[in-house]
Amino acid sequence: MIGSILVKVGFAAALASAVLYYWNARKHSGRELLLARAAFHTSVVSLMTAAAYLLYLILTHQFQYTYVWNYSSTDLPLSLLISTLYAGQEGSFTLWALYTAVIGVFLMTYTSRKGYESEVMSVYSLILSFLMLMLVVKNPFALIWNTFPNDLIQTGPIPPGMANVVILDAATQIWARFPVEGKGLNPLLQNYWMVIHPQILFMGFSAMAVPYALAIGGLWKRDYSSWIRVSTPWSVFGAMVLGTGIILGGYWAYETLGWGGFWGWDPVENSSLVPWLVCVASIHTALTQRKSGSFVRTNFALSLLTFITVLYSTFLTRSGILGETSVHSFVDPGMWVYWLLLAFILLFGGIGFGLLFIRMREMPKVQVEHSLLSRDFALFLGASALTFVALFVLVGTSSPIITSIAKGKASAVDIQYYVKTNLPLGIVITLLSGLGQLLWWKSSRVMSLLRRLLVPAVVGVGVTTIVLLLGWEEPLILLFVFCSGFSLAANVQVAQEIYVGNPKFAGGAIAHIGIAVMCIGFVTSERYDSKRTVSLEKDKPVEALGYRLTYEGYKPVENGKFGFVVAVEKDGKSREVAPVMYFSEFTQSVMRHPDLINYLSRDFYVAPLSLEEATDETKEQTIELAKGSNVAVGPLSLSFVDFDFSNFQKGAMLEGKGFEIRAVIRVEEGKGKENITLVMKQGPEGVEFPSVQYKTTDGKTIDLRIAQVKPDRDDRDKSKVEVAVKLPPDAAGATRKGETLLVEASVKPYINLVWVGTVTLVVGFLLTIVRRIKEAGLRHQGEEDV
Amino acid sequence: MKPKIIVGMVVIVAGIVLSAVNFVESNVEYGDFATAQRSGKKMQVKGEWVRNQESFFDAKSVTFVFYLKDDNGHTEKVVLDGAKPNNFDLATSVVAKGKFEGDHFHATEVLTKCPSKYEGDAESVKRTL
Known part of the structure; x- marks a missing residue:
């Protein structure tokens, strides 16, 4: 009850905050601003209270709540019990909303200092309100007797001694029973990765909403350039957190789930990779805009897409649309969630790209001539390649939707699709991540460039040679290894040069070193295993x-x-x-x-x-014998001769007295032939199948008995018999095992390269965040001075 | 138009065409055993595991053998590379990905579908009362 109210209050407050911020952005009166902030804080507090309350319900095993019953049980240790907070759909939406709210508190202070608060927070609150609407629809506080009314709600007097009963209406004697134990947590989720991985992943998802909101803020205020400085630290933060989450998920799959590798191109993995790729592409084009003023529209589009792809990915993995085309089982969450998620994409896609379209014409057209040998051009190419990887992964993951529209039948693509399509792009990306760092802005002189290329190229050849020592590979894979080695050396070189000047600026180079090392690790561990x-x-x-x-x-x-x-x-x-x-x-x-x-x-x-x-003992095996065909068992060859009804009295059978059915089996061993008769006896105590011992020529004993008779009434020659044969251990060909x-x-x-590369990448991201936050701050002070 | 842009366009168009071809080629179609047998191509066959026919893990060839009845009621022996998949016993339907080899369907991958696997149903509520 309390929980449901808190969720609804949170939703209403977030929506109110969005509207109030919107008014304030239009009127600039300042009174709405305080109200809007209060509304946002109300939403955050109710959401946090709701989450804390849900956690309390889980920890105290209140199984009268469907969610608690569905995902937890009393035997779980504390850490896993806490992790059931986000084990189910309702809970993971709660976690997502929670991180969005917490980030929103920081974003509010940040944007108010930069003069973007009303516009950005208006959009951001709307995002939060939608996430909370999800919780209103998919309520984590649903009561179990409302979920299963037919099974739990009863009328009449309560039988004495019945525990776990709640009275719903005393006057009409309506009451309900509720469970004493929960269903428990899926064993696949029962390990420490479950405690940490979803937390980081959802923090990354939440962070991706910030560049979107800031881009809308920029469009709204017709500020087409300085929003980039404000936004970049957040994009880098989002890429860092989501990237860490993705790799942790990969490690979980590798180390615990036993997928054999850390990446399986599964829809769940892909759907977090796509926003990450788009975000990283946007970081690169933003860099170019800051230097040369170009890519204004591209930057808006990529920042908007970062969040839209998060929404689309959520739709893919949460709506049940992928159905049975994946290893993951996607539970159908019901039509409400499906349509709400679809509305979510259309609304925020519409707002973002609608506004971009309206503002497009008035944006300054910066005519910049990029030399082919300039860092600007390398960044452009690299960002394009990243975007194309994102696009191809997205198309591959959406294959069940595309094929069901085109052909009427949903089918998924093979993993080979992803490797084939992305490998050439991977080569371009790794090459550019090295080359781009060696190029100058605007244009570079060929001779000085060639001199700087020498060492990285030699290192690239060296790395490829070392990899070749492990064995031969496809030329494209080897080219990928060469480019990774080249990029590694080029970025080490650049990092060194920067480090001498200003160590804080080395973030980009360090991140690229991390990527290059990871790429080499991908090839050695996946292709040479x-x-x-x-x-x-x-x-x-x-x-x-x-x-x-x-x-x-x-x-x-x-x-x-x-x-x-x-x-x-x-x-x-x-x-x-x-x-x-x-x-x-x-x-x-x-x-x-x-x-x-x-x-x-x-x-x-x-x-x-x-x-x-x-x-220890050879098992009995049962074989079916038909007339005229031999079946080999151990050293013997058996065939069915006929039933022998000479001792059979139909009258006795009809009267229910004992009777016998005999089957004559021909046993051949080497050149020896012998007919033996197996008996099935119907006695007063039931059916008996006494076994007959057959002595082989080397003195071993084989037990034979009837297992089942299959007489054919119409054609006696089609009758069959099943015989159970027990061979001595060594006659079966198997010694005692x-x-x-x-x-x-x-x-x-060299799988450690993947993990070392990941850590290096994160360090690079951290350094970049620190640098870009300072830059955004400097810009702001500069404005005040004016 | 500048040659730079034309070259760029050509590269992009070629890339998109190549990946479209790749997309169509690597799409493993759904079908029944009859179509899979006729075409001899890699296919996904959806069906039901026939529980009363033999199913065993062959330690020598490291394959799991079972019988699958497709949606048309046609039953075939399926040989899967690897061990019996997790959740196999719970599955309401099974999708085998592979192609025909002689008398059996050789599956490289098996997807199991358990609709209400992790969602509680009325039966499980009664058990925990």
């Missing part, structure tokens, strides 16, 4: 991929899960992995988690496949 399926019998070492593996048995780990301990020996040093397999009640199936050893130059990755029980663990082992060379 070696994989093998290994069957590990207990305590018997097996050599695989240059490692000596010994399965040592399983041990219970936390709550009902089992770790399968494998000793991994390499160069005399032994280490241990313990991949996990267990049966999950929640998903009703076996869950598997890989384990890995991280060496400096590679990962050794072990994914469990299955555990084969020890074969111990418990066997089946795993897929793989080696991922």
Whole structure:
């Protein structure tokens, strides 16, 4: 009750704030400004209270709330219990709205200092109000008896001794029962990544709304240039946070979920990558505008698109439209959410691009002649390539929508599509990220450029050679490696030069170093990985991929899960992995988690496949025998001769007395032939199938018995019989085998480059944010002086 | 027009055409077993796992074997590379991606669809009362 009210108050306050800010922007009276701020703060406070209240409900196990019941249970540890706050759709929208609100508080102070508050906050509040409308529709505080009225609401007197009952209407004796235990959290989400990854990802999503709001502010105020300075620190912040979130998600998939790699081109992954690419492209074109005044329209368009692609991605992954074309199961959230998300895209797309269209004609047309050998042109090309990657990924991810419109049948693209389309663009991007840094603004002299190109080109060749030592690859992949190596060296060179002058300006170069290192890591770990399926019998070492593996048995780990301990020996040093397999009640199936050893130059990755029980006793096998055809079993060849009804009395069967059916089976062993008779006896205690022992020529015993008779009434020759055969252990061809663990082992060379590159990239982003915030501040002081 | 712009346009148009071709080529169509058998192409076949026919993990070839009945009621043996997928037992429908090889459908990937898997339903409410 309280929760639902808080959400509605928050929504109304955010909407009021948007309207009040709008009035203030038009009239500049100042009275509306205070009201608008108060409304925004009201919205933030009610949202925070609502989230805190939801958390309280989860922590105190109030299963009368559908959300709490659906995603948590009493056996979860505290950290995971907290993470169920955003495990479901309602909750993740709450988290998104919450971060949007918190960022809004900072944005308010920031924009009021820059003179943009009314315009920007008006748009931003509208965004917040839409997110909160989502919570009004998909209410996380829904009561469970309203969700399942037919099953829980009852009338009449309450039976004595019944706990967990709530009286809805005492006068008419209407009451409801509610659960004592929750359904629990999906085991795939039950690990520490769940605590941190969604938080960062949603903070990134929220941050992407800021460049959008600032771009609208710029268009509104007809300020086509200085908004860029105000906006850039936020774009860089958004790119940093979202980028970190994406890579963490990749690491989660790699390390825990066992997808085998850190990137699978899955819709969920793609849909966070696309806004990131657009945002990074906008950071680059913004740089050009600050230097030369060009790309005014491009910058508006890209900043608007950054947020619109966030909305479109949310639509793709949350509306249920991708249906069954992905590994992820997308729960259909109902028509309301579908249409609301669609309205969300159309509204904010319409506002943004409508306004851009109106203002387009009056924007200054800056005629700048870009030399082909200028940093401006390299930035333009690089940003275009990034935008095209974003476009192609978006088209690929939207494939089910495109194909269902074009062909009437939804189908997804193969992963190959993404690799093929993006590889050439990747080559262009990595090349430019190095080359662009070596070029001067406006134009560069060819001779001095060539001299600076020498070292990076040599390093590029060097890196490619090292990679070639791992094995041959496609020329395009090798070109990509060369360009990454080239970019790495070029940016190290540039970073050094800048560092001598002003270390704070090295952010861009450092970020590019990070990207280049990551790209090299992508190729070595994904293209040069070696994989093998290994069957590990207990305590018997097996050599695989240059490692000596010994399965040592399983041990219970936390709550009902089992770790399968494998000793991994390499160069005399032994280490241990313990991949996990267990049966999950929640998903009703076996869950598997890989384990890995991280060496400096590679990962050794072990994914469990299955555990084969020890074969102490050979299992009985059942074979069907028809007349005239032989079936081989172990050393024998069996065929069905006929039923023998000589002892059969129809009268006895009809009277329900005991009777026998005999089947004559021909057994051939080598050249020897023998007919044996198997019997099925119907006695007073039921059916019996006594077995017959057959002695083989080498003195082993094989047990034979009838499993089932299949007489054909119309055509006696079509009658069949099923015979159960139990072979002695070695006759089956299999010797006694111990418990066997089946795993897929793989080696991922230089995967650490990916993680080192990520950290470097984040450091580069941080330095850039600091620099751009200072720049935005300087500009502001300059204005005041005038 | 300046040659620079013309070259740029040509590159962009060529890029878009190439990726459009790529898009169409890498789109794995949905179909039934009959079409997959006739065309011999890689396809996605949606159907239901036939639970009363054998299904086992073959440790030697590292494949999971099961029988799938497509939407036309046609049942075929499916050999999937790898182990039995998580959630397989819960799946209401299964999508196998692959092509025919001799007597069986060789799947490289299997998608499982469990509509109300994580959303609570009335049955699960009753269990937790």
